[in-house]
Amino acid sequence: MAVPVVALVGRPNIGKSTIFNRIINERLSIVEDTPGVTRDRIYARASWLGKEFRLIDTGGIDMSGEPMTVQIKNQAEIAIDEADVIVFIVNGQNSVTKEDEDVAKILYRTKKPVILAVNKADNPEQRENIYDFYTLGFGDPNPISGAQGTGIGDLLDEIVKAFPVEDTSEEDETIKFSFIGRPNVGKSSLVNAILGDERVIVSNMEGTTRDAIDTKYHDDKLDKDFTMIDTAGIRKRGKVYENTEKYSVLRALSAIDKSDVVCVVLNAEEGIREQDKRVAGYAHNAGKGVIIVVNKWDTLKKDNHTMKDFENQIRDGFQYLAYAPILFTSAVKGQRLDQIPELVSRVYDNRDRRIQSAVLNDLLLRATSIAPTPVVNGKRLRIYYMTQVAVQPPTFVVFVNDNELLHFSYERFLKNQLRDTFDFEGTPIKILPRKRK
Numbered sequence: 001m002a003v004p005v006v007a008l009v010g011r012p013n014i015g016k017s018t019i020f021n022r023i024i025n026e027r028l029s030i031v032e033d034t035p036g037v038t039r040d041r042i043y044a045r046a047s048w049l050g051k052e053f054r055l056i057d058t059g060g061i062d063m064s065g066e067p068m069t070v071q072i073k074n075q076a077e078i079a080i081d082e083a084d085v086i087v088f089i090v091n092g093q094n095s096v097t098k099e100d101e102d103v104a105k106i107l108y109r110t111k112k113p114v115i116l117a118v119n120k121a122d123n124p125e126q127r128e129n130i131y132d133f134y135t136l137g138f139g140d141p142n143p144i145s146g147a148q149g150t151g152i153g154d155l156l157d158e159i160v161k162a163f164p165v166e167d168t169s170e171e172d173e174t175i176k177f178s179f180i181g182r183p184n185v186g187k188s189s190l191v192n193a194i195l196g197d198e199r200v201i202v203s204n205m206e207g208t209t210r211d212a213i214d215t216k217y218h219d220d221k222l223d224k225d226f227t228m229i230d231t232a233g234i235r236k237r238g239k240v241y242e243n244t245e246k247y248s249v250l251r252a253l254s255a256i257d258k259s260d261v262v263c264v265v266l267n268a269e270e271g272i273r274e275q276d277k278r279v280a281g282y283a284h285n286a287g288k289g290v291i292i293v294v295n296k297w298d299t300l301k302k303d304n305h306t307m308k309d310f311e312n313q314i315r316d317g318f319q320y321l322a323y324a325p326i327l328f329t330s331a332v333k334g335q336r337l338d339q340i341p342e343l344v345s346r347v348y349d350n351r352d353r354r355i356q357s358a359v360l361n362d363l364l365l366r367a368t369s370i371a372p373t374p375v376v377n378g379k380r381l382r383i384y385y386m387t388q389v390a391v392q393p394p395t396f397v398v399f400v401n402d403n404e405l406l407h408f409s410y411e412r413f414l415k416n417q418l419r420d421t422f423d424f425e426g427t428p429i430k431i432l433p434r435k436r437k
């Protein structure tokens with residue numbers, strides 16, 4: 001299921017990043033926990049009233065070099081392309097400006113919901129002063145103060161109400177996967193090699209909100225249905241902003257949101273880069289299955305150590321992805337390409353795996369006898385019971401005497417026990433402590 005995308009738009013200095021931070025802090029459960037993923041203020045996963053969404057601050061997309069008016073225009077267009085709900089921010093301490101009108105003109109072109117937020121409404125008088133903004137034509141203005149945090153909850157209510165209704169009539173049972181990676185690593189070549197290989201394409205689906213083309217096909221050998229999520233294509237439209245790195249990261253995030261399994265493609269000639277870590281970290285945080293594909297393997301001179309060395313490099317660079325299988329491929333020589341769909345399918349099953357409570361509690365008993373639970377400040381962690389509450393990814397609740405006592409290291413130990421006992425290759429797993437009354 002795709003996560004709705006919410007974009008903040010408005011002229012510079014209007015308070016976008018203040019509001020961005022407010023929404024994230026206000027919200028209280030950011031899903032990100034990997035260093036390096038949130039540093040960039042352009043996106044974050046958040047949720048409100050139990051509904052998850054991805055927040056984009058279009059002001060964070062660097063377009064330096066472009067004149068201000070072009071920047072604002074591009075940012076509004078990115079919002080239209082990428083978002084399901086657009087939050088248009090204006091300044092309540094002046095009246096409508098020429099720039100507000102310019103942004104509005106661009107936003108009129110979309111059928112997507114646009115919610116008008118009047119920022120810097122710091123006190124009651126200013127909150128009364130919002131009526132000017134009806135002239136922009138986006139319905140009721142919502143007074144907020146990013147600085148003080150007032151009105152943010154009501155704004156979030158409006159945002160969540162505007163989310164598209166998930167179309168469940170077409171509940172799609174195919175295995176959705178994508179190739180994510182920097183330019184030129186060989187994504188298109190891998191897609192073509194896999195689609196070209198005696199597999200019947202069922203349909204090309206126009207992305208509903210974005211113009212990505214996803215390809216649904218039947219794999220005869222595995223007798224399974226797949227959907228290849230498109231990540232390339234887009235850049236070819238030739239808009240200015242499409243060549244910026246942050247924009248290409250945003251595109252990758254949309255594809256990751258739609259995927260069950262993400263193949264992170266690296267170029268064997270170049271090794272690992274910061275951007276690779278960032279997108280892989282996002283896939284991990286989003287609970288997606290991850291496979292690392294080292295492509296262009298044909299270009300390396302190999303000896304006994306080449307593969308092992310590369311693997312060590314990857315394990316070092318992507319420490320939180322120790323569970324991800326690594327595949328060394330050549331799209332041009334056809335090396336190990338067959339293994340990609342097989343592995344995708346296996347990782348899909350692992351991410352969907354459900355373990356019975358009785359079996360889990362046997363494991364728990366064994367685990368706590370191998371490594372006694374820690375004592376913190378004189379108090380011992382007690383784990384009474386463990387049960388699986390979700391799949392995709394597998395999520396376990398452990399009932400404990402005190403949440404604070406379940407430290408990272410013991411949690412990791414339990415995860416390793418789970419991985420040693422069951423096949424969770426390629427999928428993240430989550431453990432949530434709950435205090436038993």
Ligand SMILES: Nc1nc2c(ncn2[C@@H]2O[C@H](COP(=O)(O)OP(=O)(O)OP(=O)(O)O)[C@@H](O)[C@H]2O)c(=O)[nH]1
Pocket residue numbers: 011012013014015016017018019059060119120121122144145146147148
């Ligand atoms: N009085 C008042 N000031 C605010 C409020 N929200 C933001 N500001 C101030 O407005 C200025 C701009 O805020 P930012 O959040 O950096 O604005 P931005 O839209 O992200 O700016 P760009 O990065 O240029 O796009 C800062 O000095 C904030 O402190 C508010 O609700 N009331």
Ligand SMILES: Nc1nc2c(ncn2[C@@H]2O[C@H](COP(=O)(O)OP(=O)(O)OP(=O)(O)O)[C@@H](O)[C@H]2O)c(=O)[nH]1
Pocket residue numbers: 181182183184185186187188189190232295296297298299329330331332333
């Ligand atoms: N030697 C070698 N070259 C490859 C391999 N895979 C792709 N290439 C070449 O690398 C270049 C880029 O391949 P693409 O498939 O277009 O890469 P991409 O990741 O889709 O690139 P963007 O569309 O720019 O994101 C092409 O010249 C390919 O022929 C491979 O396994 N080995």
